[in-house]
Amino acid sequence: MLQILPVSELRNYNKVLDKVKKDNPVFLTKNGYGKFALIDIGDYDKFRVISISGH
Numbered sequence: 001m002l003q004i005l006p007v008s009e010l011r012n013y014n015k016v017l018d019k020v021k022k023d024n025p026v027f028l029t030k031n032g033y034g035k036f037a038l039i040d041i042g043d044y045d046k047f048r049v050i051s052i053s054g055h
Helices: 007-019 041-053
Strands: 003-006 026-030 033-038
Touching (some): 003 007, 007 026, 007 033
Antiparallel strands (some): 026 033
C-alpha cells in the first residue's frame, strides 16, 4: 500500500520509520507536494546498482 504522509509526521519519526519496509517506501509531502522518499536500505542498494550500471 502506498504510504504518503506530511513531513510534519516526522515529529513521531519512530512511527514513520516503522512504516518503511522492503518494497514499501514512505513518501513525505511538504505544503501538499511530494518532497521526500524514505526507502529501505536494501531497496536503495538495488537502485544504486541499477543507476550505476545504466539499466
